[in-house]
Amino acid sequence: MADQEKRALMCPDNVHQGLKLGPIFYVVKAEQIDAFARGTSSTNPLFTKDHIAPPTMRLQDYALLIATHFYGGSGGVHAKHWNEFHAPMRAGQTVKTEGRITRTERKRGKFYFELEYETRDASTDELLVRQAITSVLLVEGKIA
Amino acid sequence: MSELVSKPFLLDADAAKAYEAGVEGPPRRTPRVNIHTDDAAARKAGFRAPIAGGEQTYAVMANFIVDSFGLDFLRGGRLEAALVKPVFYGDTLTMHARAIEHGDRRLQLEVWAENQLGERVLIGTARVPKQIA
Numbered sequence: 277m278a279d280q281e282k283r284a285l286m287c288p289d290n291v292h293q294g295l296k297l298g299p300i301f302y303v304v305k306a307e308q309i310d311a312f313a314r315g316t317s318s319t320n321p322l323f324t325k326d327h328i329a330p331p332t333m334r335l336q337d338y339a340l341l342i343a344t345h346f347y348g349g350s351g352g353v354h355a356k357h358w359n360e361f362h363a364p365m366r367a368g369q370t371v372k373t374e375g376r377i378t379r380t381e382r383k384r385g386k387f388y389f390e391l392e393y394e395t396r397d398a399s400t401d402e403l404l405v406r407q408a409i410t411s412v413l414l415v416e417g418k419i420a
Numbered sequence: 421m422s423e424l425v426s427k428p429f430l431l432d433a434d435a436a437k438a439y440e441a442g443v444e445g446p447p448r449r450t451p452r453v454n455i456h457t458d459d460a461a462a463r464k465a466g467f468r469a470p471i472a473g474g475e476q477t478y479a480v481m482a483n484f485i486v487d488s489f490g491l492d493f494l495r496g497g498r499l500e501a502a503l504v505k506p507v508f509y510g511d512t513l514t515m516h517a518r519a520i521e522h523g524d525r526r527l528q529l530e531v532w533a534e535n536q537l538g539e540r541v542l543i544g545t546a547r548v549p550k551q552i553a
Contacts, residue, residue, distance in 0.1 A: 302444075312442030316476070317429055318483045322491055331482035331494060335475055336443045343446035357478050358500035361493060 286342065286349025288387040288413060291380055297341040297391070298374035301398055304329055306367035327367035331405075332359060334373070338391050338409050341375045349413060356410040362403045370398040378408070387413045421527075426484045426515035431472045433509050439476045469510060474503035477513060477533055477542050484515040485531070489548045501531065501544025512536040517546065525550045 284290045313323040375393030392408040462470040521528035533542035
């Protein structure tokens with residue numbers, strides 16, 4: 277509960293265009309690459325032997341970024357994605373991900389937001405991937 | 421370039437569980453029980469089976485492009501897609517790609533994922549740097 281009090285409720289009134297989320301830092305793990313490859317039935321040696329991260333392995337960083345700022349409002353329909361790939365992400369690499377709400381829209385009684393986020397090598401600042409999700413925000417199981 | 425088609429991918433409960441093990445989300449105080457994880461919740465919402473998270477279909481598509489065009493897709497490539505129909509546990513998916521534009525420096529693809537009924541569940545575009553296309 278104390279943790280929740282430091283963060284804002286994830287609801288349309290609190291999600292604004294321009295809001296920055298993160299950064300978060302993590303080390304890319306070979307174990308996660310292996311597990312992700314299994315979860316997508318991939319046997320591509322780039323992933324399984326060279327331990328290069330599959331392209332969308334860190335797509336869910338949006339959820340970690342949201343959790344740095346918000347609580348609650350769980351659920352959502354992630355209807356659209358885009359990714360721009362700039363350099364491979366590799367096991368052992370320490371990376372930094374940060375994001376920004378780039379668009380909000382109420383349409384036909386639903387609240388949509390786009391979160392754009394990018395991941396860079398934490399040491400060199402090299403851009404690795406820039407990506408975005410468009411989501412419908414759900415609050416307490418109902419479409420906001 | 422003719423149409424590229426992936427091997428079939430069975431997206432069942434085991435595949436969904438394996439995928440969940442490969443992603444990192446925020447810690448949860450209680451296990452998720454919703455239309456993505458629970459048969460009863462899915463049926464209560466009017467679906468015939470749990471709906472697979474769209475990100476898994478998107479991930480299989482992205483991997484398919486790497487399988488088809490190699491590592492350099494991760495050096496200047498782009499993928500954009502919309503999830504247009506639900507994927508139910510037990511569905512078998514195939515990924516498809518077809519060139520729609522040959523630019524000087526890049527290849528533009530139409531991409532889509534089909535279920536076993538031939539219905540498109542994901543539609544989008546991808547860009548592949550020309551030096552590898």
